[in-house]
Amino acid sequence: MFKAISGLFSNDISVDLGTANTLIYMRGKGIVLDEPSVVAIRQDRGPGGPKSIEAVGIEAKKMLGRTPENITAIRPMKDGVIADFTYTEKMLQHFIRKVDSGRILRPSPRVVICVPCGATQVERRAIKDSALGAGARKVYLVEEPMAAALGAGIPVDEAVGSMVLDIGGGTSEVAIMSLRGIVYAASVRIGGDRLDEAIISYVRRNYGMLIGEATAERIKCEIGSAYPGKELLEIEVKGRNLSEGVPRAFTLTSNEILEALQEPLFGIVSAVKTALEQTPPELGADVADRGIVLTGGGALLRDLDRLLMEETGIPVVIADDPLTCVARGGGRILEMLEAEGDAFLSTD
Amino acid sequence: MTQPTENRTPQGSSSVQAGDLAKQLKAIRENTGFDLDKAAEHMHLSRQILVTLENEDFAHLPEPPYVRGYLRSYARLGELDAAPLIRNYEILRGADPDAMEKHFSPLNTQRTAPRISPEMARLGVIALLVLLLILISMIPGVRNWAQTTWNEFAYKTQQANLQRQAGLTGAANPGMDSPTASTAGAVTRPTTPAAQAIAADQPVANTQDLPSTTTSTVTQSSSTSTATSTVAPAVNTPATTTNTVTTDVNAPATLANGLPNPAVPIATAAQATAPQPQSHDAPTTNIVTPPPPPATDPNPSTPETTTPAATTDSSTAEAAQGNPLGTEVAIRIEFEQEVWMQIKDAKGKRIFEALGAPNTVKELSAKTPMLFRIGNATGMKLLLNGQPYDLTPYTRGSVATFKVE
Numbered sequence: 193m194f195k196a197i198s199g200l201f202s203n204d205i206s207v208d209l210g211t212a213n214t215l216i217y218m219r220g221k222g223i224v225l226d227e228p229s230v231v232a233i234r235q236d237r238g239p240g241g242p243k244s245i246e247a248v249g250i251e252a253k254k255m256l257g258r259t260p261e262n263i264t265a266i267r268p269m270k271d272g273v274i275a276d277f278t279y280t281e282k283m284l285q286h287f288i289r290k291v292d293s294g295r296i297l298r299p300s301p302r303v304v305i306c307v308p309c310g311a312t313q314v315e316r317r318a319i320k321d322s323a324l325g326a327g328a329r330k331v332y333l334v335e336e337p338m339a340a341a342l343g344a345g346i347p348v349d350e351a352v353g354s355m356v357l358d359i360g361g362g363t364s365e366v367a368i369m370s371l372r373g374i375v376y377a378a379s380v381r382i383g384g385d386r387l388d389e390a391i392i393s394y395v396r397r398n399y400g401m402l403i404g405e406a407t408a409e410r411i412k413c414e415i416g417s418a419y420p421g422k423e424l425l426e427i428e429v430k431g432r433n434l435s436e437g438v439p440r441a442f443t444l445t446s447n448e449i450l451e452a453l454q455e456p457l458f459g460i461v462s463a464v465k466t467a468l469e470q471t472p473p474e475l476g477a478d479v480a481d482r483g484i485v486l487t488g489g490g491a492l493l494r495d496l497d498r499l500l501m502e503e504t505g506i507p508v509v510i511a512d513d514p515l516t517c518v519a520r521g522g523g524r525i526l527e528m529l530e531a532e533g534d535a536f537l538s539t540d
Numbered sequence: 541m542t543q544p545t546e547n548r549t550p551q552g553s554s555s556v557q558a559g560d561l562a563k564q565l566k567a568i569r570e571n572t573g574f575d576l577d578k579a580a581e582h583m584h585l586s587r588q589i590l591v592t593l594e595n596e597d598f599a600h601l602p603e604p605p606y607v608r609g610y611l612r613s614y615a616r617l618g619e620l621d622a623a624p625l626i627r628n629y630e631i632l633r634g635a636d637p638d639a640m641e642k643h644f645s646p647l648n649t650q651r652t653a654p655r656i657s658p659e660m661a662r663l664g665v666i667a668l669l670v671l672l673l674i675l676i677s678m679i680p681g682v683r684n685w686a687q688t689t690w691n692e693f694a695y696k697t698q699q700a701n702l703q704r705q706a707g708l709t710g711a712a713n714p715g716m717d718s719p720t721a722s723t724a725g726a727v728t729r730p731t732t733p734a735a736q737a738i739a740a741d742q743p744v745a746n747t748q749d750l751p752s753t754t755t756s757t758v759t760q761s762s763s764t765s766t767a768t769s770t771v772a773p774a775v776n777t778p779a780t781t782t783n784t785v786t787t788d789v790n791a792p793a794t795l796a797n798g799l800p801n802p803a804v805p806i807a808t809a810a811q812a813t814a815p816q817p818q819s820h821d822a823p824t825t826n827i828v829t830p831p832p833p834p835a836t837d838p839n840p841s842t843p844e845t846t847t848p849a850a851t852t853d854s855s856t857a858e859a860a861q862g863n864p865l866g867t868e869v870a871i872r873i874e875f876e877q878e879v880w881m882q883i884k885d886a887k888g889k890r891i892f893e894a895l896g897a898p899n900t901v902k903e904l905s906a907k908t909p910m911l912f913r914i915g916n917a918t919g920m921k922l923l924l925n926g927q928p929y930d931l932t933p934y935t936r937g938s939v940a941t942f943k944v945e
Binding site: 344345346347481482483485501502505506507508509510511512 | 583584585586602603604605606608609610612613
């Protein structure tokens with residue numbers, strides 16, 4: 193009863209609870225939060241001592257790999273699902289409070305959360321429970337590809353096939369949709385994190401240098417490429433020389449990173465090809481005519497669309513602001529929720 | 541696939557004319573030296589889409605997200621920035637080109653701190669709510685309703701408590717249903733620990749809490765003259781008006797003679813100490829009929845006991861209704877549960893204050909007026925001059941406060 197009354201004053205939100213970043217879209221306001229999904233935990237008085245949250249989000253990400261013994265910076269999400277329930281809940285709670293911080297009353301919001309289509313029932317339940325624990329009044333779960341398609345502005349209501357490839361931090365989701373339903377969906381556990389790991393492995397193998405996750409991510413963003421380009425980009429990075437044990441600087445080129453990323457990129461291309469194989473012919477024809485829409489942070493990898501176009505022969509378009517597509521799609525769902533009720537949404 | 545607004549130029553965007561985008565796209569393609577087929581092959585788009593784009597025939601193009609992607613491919617082909625092409629397209633199709641920028645930029649970076657801190661604002665809201673409640677309570681109808689509801693609630697709670705207590709008492713001691721049985725039960729209990737006096741003004745009172753001690757005091761007063769002097773100060777001390785001291789008040793001459801006066805209070809004390817069932821059949825019998833003298837009593841005086849007993853008997857009814865000022869009242873307290881009680885005289889001096897242990901009896905006498913304050917009033921029975929005193933009208937919650945005049 194109280195929740196129902198308080199709901200009259202609440203602002204519903206949609207959450208893209210990603211492995212790398214968490215985005216929150218508030219109805220009527222747009223994207224109000226975009227922070228890394230990282231939590232720094234302080235544990236004083238040794239092992240077994242009381243734990244407390246030191247930092248969440250951007251502040252915690254700065255601590256990744258730079259923490260003393262009593263602080264641990266962790267990513268509570270892994271492969272698109274919850275790896276640490278307690279700290280996911282704390283993180284969500286922190287973010288929801290943060291977006292509500294300017295308000296006098298903070299009633300419980302209705303929350304739309306996007307989940308990977310490959311998430312199991314247990315994983316979905318964990319995500320839902322963590323959102324409820326974080327203060328949500330009601331939680332709706334939405335498949336990430338559907339949210340991404342809505343966020344990208346693709347008309348999924350029509351009887352036309354649309355294909356979306358959402359490359360996130362932990363997973364890549366490929367789905368073909370028509371008439372507001374998913375005809376085919378697949379999820380591979382290859383995402384931005386796997387690309388970073390591939391760069392770390394490549395540097396270790398070829399240079400005998402150890403670099404951290406943050407450095408690998410910087411390399412990927414600055415000179416990472418999925419398809420050979422006309423220009424050769426370079427970057428100077430510092431790492432620990434494994435044989436000498438001391439920090440050393442060295443230079444990497446975009447072609448080397450392209451080589452390093454071949455394996456995970458092949459996994460993504462394979463997933464797309466499999467999806468096209470599984471697509472009914474009519475929908476496949478629509479996709480071939482209009483193209484594949486790329487969303488998620490992975491879409492920002494240089495020439496990834498080019499790679500997919502070359503591999504599949506189908507036009508590939510990158511959505512506008514691909515990083516926020518899922519959260520904005522959740523926002524569209526919130527608007528639909530107001531207009532049409534929640535019959536079309538799942539709460540399980 | 542049909543777009544809602546096509547080839548419309550919004551107001552304020554007159555710089556972009558229909559055909560501008562087509563010219564730009566064509567120029568890009570021609571600058572790269574590609575014809576339509578080659579460009580389509582290079583961009584992995586169908587030739588038809590390129591033709592449609594270069595004719596600005598938006599009605600036959602897919603949805604805007606796709607078209608923006610195609611325009612980016614054109615820009616890449618010419619190694620140009622795609623933003624001007626997309627902007628022109630948005631204007632030509634009648635959309636606001638800046639709408640996307642506003643929509644996509646995170647708002648939390650531009651968030652400004654509220655002028656009033658959230659804590660202060662919350663306190664203000666709470667204060668307003670309290671004020672509102674006070675104002676509502678001032679409406680006569682609401683106040684009456686609240687009072688009625690509260691009284692009903694209190695009454696129901698009290699009734700429930702009484703029923704529960706009755707049930708518990710009945711279960712624990714079935715023989716206490718009738719007054720006679722109750723009295724008999726109370727008298728046979730002197731062997732149990734008596735009520736523990738917390739603060740008595742005189743040490744004598746402390747010793748008198750235990751019935752056995754009282755008996756020995758009487759015995760001493762009858763046998764030795766020193767015992768008389770020990771009890772004598774109690775005449776002037778209200779706190780020592782328990783048991784034997786009451787006797788002193790009624791018949792100080794007797795005490796001066798060194799003989800115990802088995803008057804009513806003494807008889808009461810003796811009854812409390814000596815477990816003689818035949819003397820406790822009825823409360824009135826306890827007072828009027830002198831009990832058999834204790835074994836240690838050397839000289840029981842039956843005629844002397846009759847007179848004060850008669851006085852007490854005549855005042856029994858008055859005690860229940862309200863005695864005249866300064867009347868001596870015999871008080872009997874039967875504790876069925878752990879009960880705290882306090883009795884004060886007219887001057888506010890404590891006559892009795894104790895935490896009564898369950899299943900114990902306390903007897904004393906004092907002059908009216910007396911102020912009673914009893915915690916857990918349902919856990920005890922009060923008898924004034926042998927008459928049960930109904931505490932229900934004075935009980936609020938579990939505490940009874942009343943005055944015996």
